[in-house]
Amino acid sequence: MSWIDIGDINDIPLRGARKVKTAQGCIAVFRTGEAEVFATSNTCPHKQGPLNEGIVHDRKVTCPLHNWVFDLETGEAQGADEGRIMTYAARVEDGRVLIEAAKLGRQAA
Numbered sequence: 001m002s003w004i005d006i007g008d009i010n011d012i013p014l015r016g017a018r019k020v021k022t023a024q025g026c027i028a029v030f031r032t033g034e035a036e037v038f039a040t041s042n043t044c045p046h047k048q049g050p051l052n053e054g055i056v057h058d059r060k061v062t063c064p065l066h067n068w069v070f071d072l073e074t075g076e077a078q079g080a081d082e083g084r085i086m087t088y089a090a091r092v093e094d095g096r097v098l099i100e101a102a103k104l105g106r107q108a109a
Contacts, residue, residue, distance in 0.1 A: 009096065
């Protein structure tokens with residue numbers, strides 16, 4: 001598996017997110033723990049809200065526009081909402097955030 005280094009873990013606040021521009025579009029990288037990160041598409045399928053500006057809680061993010069909640073592991077909308085966001089493999093290694101490159105090359109974020 002090939003990985004892309006997108007920066008230092010400390011560049012993402014705890015229970016926060018950052019938008020990362022890729023050749024395929026923007027993705028959101030969420031930090032849910034000291035060394036736990038998740039990467040997803042940055043756009044809510046409901047009203048295209050910027051998920052990197054949402055509220056991060058547990059392993060979920062709440063869209064800032066209409067409060068849709070997404071599971072960061074699966075991309076599935078929670079509760080009565082129907083929808084899904086794209087997820088990307090992400091990890092922390094030696095304090096650096098890495099995103100799996102192959103999926104970014106195949107699909108737009």
